[in-house]
Amino acid sequence: MTKSRTDRFDVAVLGAGAAGMMCAAVAGQRGARVVLIDHATRLAEKIRISGGGRCNFTNLQASPANYLSSNPHFCRSALARYTPQDFLSLMRRYDIGWHEKHRGQLFCNDSAESVINLLRAECESGGVHWQTGCVIEEIRREGDDFLLLTTQGTIRAGAVVVATGGLSIPKIGASDFGYRIARQFGLKIVDTRPALVPLTFDGQAWQPFVPLAGVSMEVDIATGSGKTAGAFKEDLLWTHRGLSGPAVLQISSFWRPGTPIEIDLFDGEEASDWLIAHKKGSRKHLANLLAERLPSRLADAWCAAAGLPGAQSVADLPDKPLRQLGEALNRWKLVPSGTEGYKKAEVTLGGVDTRGLSSTTMMAREVDGLYFIGEVVDVTGWLGGYNFQWAWASAVAAGEAVAEAARGATAVA
Numbered sequence: 001m002t003k004s005r006t007d008r009f010d011v012a013v014l015g016a017g018a019a020g021m022m023c024a025a026v027a028g029q030r031g032a033r034v035v036l037i038d039h040a041t042r043l044a045e046k047i048r049i050s051g052g053g054r055c056n057f058t059n060l061q062a063s064p065a066n067y068l069s070s071n072p073h074f075c076r077s078a079l080a081r082y083t084p085q086d087f088l089s090l091m092r093r094y095d096i097g098w099h100e101k102h103r104g105q106l107f108c109n110d111s112a113e114s115v116i117n118l119l120r121a122e123c124e125s126g127g128v129h130w131q132t133g134c135v136i137e138e139i140r141r142e143g144d145d146f147l148l149l150t151t152q153g154t155i156r157a158g159a160v161v162v163a164t165g166g167l168s169i170p171k172i173g174a175s176d177f178g179y180r181i182a183r184q185f186g187l188k189i190v191d192t193r194p195a196l197v198p199l200t201f202d203g204q205a206w207q208p209f210v211p212l213a214g215v216s217m218e219v220d221i222a223t224g225s226g227k228t229a230g231a232f233k234e235d236l237l238w239t240h241r242g243l244s245g246p247a248v249l250q251i252s253s254f255w256r257p258g259t260p261i262e263i264d265l266f267d268g269e270e271a272s273d274w275l276i277a278h279k280k281g282s283r284k285h286l287a288n289l290l291a292e293r294l295p296s297r298l299a300d301a302w303c304a305a306a307g308l309p310g311a312q313s314v315a316d317l318p319d320k321p322l323r324q325l326g327e328a329l330n331r332w333k334l335v336p337s338g339t340e341g342y343k344k345a346e347v348t349l350g351g352v353d354t355r356g357l358s359s360t361t362m363m364a365r366e367v368d369g370l371y372f373i374g375e376v377v378d379v380t381g382w383l384g385g386y387n388f389q390w391a392w393a394s395a396v397a398a399g400e401a402v403a404e405a406a407r408g409a410t411a412v413a
């Protein structure tokens with residue numbers, strides 16, 4: 001819907017993604033006059049492509065421990081007030097089927113589209129005005145109001161909620177708009193980088209693994225130390241350019257350029273003891289023996305990388321190279337050359353510094369009426385539905401606060 005010039009709304013929500021739609025609906029249903037603006041013409045594209053098209057919309061185990069932020073306590077209040085069960089109640093109201101896939105991860109039975117339809121219906125019942133395909137050229141303060149100069153005219157709003165997300169997947173509308181607005185109003189930005197992203201490797205040492213694209217197995221993976229350490233047990237996937245799969249996406253959020261990641265391909269059991277124990281009474285070839293524990297293509301490549309003859313009986317091999325091979329299987333240490341970047345990253349680490357925001361309302365401490373929610377904020381979830389749970393929870397916190405503020409302003413007037 002295209003608005004005429006200088007309409008006034010209680011709230012302008014910028015970005016019609018997961019957080020923006022939820023916030024607009026909550027504020028609208030509590031009586032605020034809300035406009036939801038997006039520069040894209042299709043709503044919530046990230047929901048549409050999420051979870052392989054089935055949207056991993058929350059995680060039953062979501063807690064502050066599943067989020068990275070330079071202020072790890074910031075997300076606590078919003079997550080406690082809007083829980084996965086709250087979103088599930090909403091799903092039940094709309095009769096949307098879901099299932100648990102893995103470790104508390106909840107997916108739609110049919111399509112991510114049903115979550116978009118739910119949010120759209122919630123916005124409709126809150127009387128939210130839509131303004132899509134609308135580019136915001138400038139935001140100014142005028143008295144207590146904000147003036148939004150857009151390609152579809154000027155909009156006046158008592159409050160602005162920035163829900164424009166992070167930098168990942170620019171081809172479906174991601175932009176740095178939220179960070180620019182934050183800076184304009186004096187907020188700080190914690191350095192941003194791609195996260196939940198495949199890692200790339202180059203150089204001679206990687207050559208033996210290039211033909212493994214498509215191979216996958218469960219591993220233990222770790223990186224970092226102390227407070228910045230991360231460790232997961234998840235599936236690893238070899239790709240044409242490096243490593244991916246849930247294990248690597250998870251660890252990528254903790255990985256720092258130039259540092260190694262460490263992978264255990266043997267499920268915690270000492271591989272060298274296992275290999276040497278199999279020397280007795282066995283004529284198995286090394287590669288065949290390894291293929292009892294690893295995908296066979298990986299077993300072959302692993303022998304080649306170690307310079308060991310896969311087609312030789314393990315009983316004929318000396319202990320020393322077997323121990324070295326076993327050690328490498330338990331502690332495969334490798335330094336990624338980089339990541340696949342924002343074009344493949346599921347999320348952006350960093351963002352609007354939470355020290356400038358209220359953790360109960362998401363409002364900027366020094367700018368009355370300016371709120372930041374969702375991925376634009378320096379709160380980044382692990383893989384597994386945590387990012388949508390943050391989008392819902394931060395959106396509800398701001399939606400309730402902004403509606404309350406609008407009621408207060410009306411009462412005073």
Ligand SMILES: Cc1cc2nc3c(=O)[nH]c(=O)nc-3n(C[C@H](O)[C@H](O)[C@H](O)COP(=O)(O)OP(=O)(O)OC[C@H]3O[C@@H](n4cnc5c(N)ncnc54)[C@H](O)[C@@H]3O)c2cc1C
Binds near residue numbers: 175
């Ligand atoms: C491939 C993929 C799969 C994912 N799968 C999952 C999953 O299954 N579970 C999970 O929890 N998380 C998943 N995520 C992460 C999740 O999608 C995001 O964390 C979440 O969408 C963030 O919500 P948001 O509302 O803050 O931002 P977004 O959903 O990114 O929405 C931001 C909106 O702002 C708009 N916008 C941007 N710039 C401007 C501007 N200048 N002017 C106006 N509008 C603007 C955009 O068009 C967009 O509509 C996935 C991400 C990707 C990329």
